[in-house]
Amino acid sequence: MRYLRLALPKQAGRARPPYAKGLKRAMYACVCRAVTESEINECIAAGAKSAKQIRDATGAGSDCAICIRRICAMLKRNTELAAAS
Numbered sequence: 001m002r003y004l005r006l007a008l009p010k011q012a013g014r015a016r017p018p019y020a021k022g023l024k025r026a027m028y029a030c031v032c033r034a035v036t037e038s039e040i041n042e043c044i045a046a047g048a049k050s051a052k053q054i055r056d057a058t059g060a061g062s063d064c065a066i067c068i069r070r071i072c073a074m075l076k077r078n079t080e081l082a083a084a085s
């Protein structure tokens with residue numbers, strides 16, 4: 001019986017793959033619309049006060065709406081941080 005051997009490069013630990021070098025890591029807040037947390041934070045910093053305003057600006061939450069809770073939590077966290085400072 002013959003086995004197929006894959007020629008994968010050895011990686012130490014959780015090293016980033018070669019194609020990912022130079023790319024910024026992005027945490028997606030909205031997977032459907034590919035909107036990252038940093039984009040939402042920029043939107044909040046620009047003055048967005050509600051999930052609807054963020055949706056209108058970025059499109060996040062306009063598909064399946066699973067991300068709305070996360071967006072609301074980000075809004076709440078930012079308002080708490082603004083109130084604390």
Ligand code: FES
Nearest residue numbers: 030032063064067
């Ligand atoms: S994850 Fe944001 S609309 Fe689906």
